[in-house]
């Protein structure tokens with residue numbers, strides 16, 4: 001099974017899935033950003049920390065019990081970083097960036113970082129090239145992190161695009177996975193800014209067409225469980241609902257798993273179960289449901 005992942009929702013699911021299934025993960029990198037000389041890959045880090053069992057389960061980013069002393073000291077010295085970076089978390093970014101500076105690709109650096117954390121599942125960036133999710137607002141264009149972290153997601157969103165996506169290539173290792181594996185799971189991550197970038201790398205979409213593709217809705221009722229997915233879906237002209245998610249993915253998916261609260265939507269292609277993951281048991285239960293659904297497709 002290949003899992004397509006952003007942050008938050010999918011790493012939550014992976015905490016359960018890793019207990020009962022084998023899989024590889026292809027992760028969004030369009031929110032990556034260089035901070036204080038090091039490359040931060042927020043979604044890759046969350047996936048690795050979740051698989052390593054050290055993710056901060058309150059925030060769903062960073063390392064459990066981390067401190068922010070370096071970040072605070074920098075602030076005292078008059079330099080405020082765009083994102084709050086934990087002290088332990090920063091070690092990951094330094095390791096990754098040193099490997100990149102030594103000439104490794106992002107695929108190779110990610111493999112090394114995952115191995116260093118004892119992660120046995122394969123984790124791949126969606127591409128080696130730089131892609132930047134850019135938010136168009138009435139005040140101009142901004143990087144996703146500037147919009148979400150600095151501006152707190154407040155500006156009106158006129159459009160969203162992925163700068164550099166036309167130069168992005170599917171890594172050789174991911175190409176091979178896509179050739180060999182027929183089950184694709186699109187986790188409950190932001191459809192617009194986490195999953196669409198992955199699907200937009202070259203002909204990724206065509207390479208999964210015809211396979212068994214299950215998506216889990218990150219939208220319950222008329223809002224996301226967390227984050228700006230609703231605002232972005234609206235900006236792109238989609239209704240903020242599981243049906244809107246279905247429309248984003250269109251004929252690419254074989255089944256959409258929605259929350260039991262949306263069981264009124266159940267149809268040939270829509271299946272309902274409890275999709276809110278409060279703990280690992282919830283994630284295992286949802287994973288079991290998904291595995292059974294793959295068998296039925």
Ligand code: GDP
Nearest residue numbers: 006007009188189190194218224225226227277
């Ligand atoms: P961002 O936070 O919107 O930038 O994007 P992410 O790719 O990190 O994904 C966050 C998505 O995960 C949001 O759209 C949430 O609705 C979804 N999410 C978080 N927790 C859960 C959960 O327990 N269940 C479900 N179904 N979705 C979740």
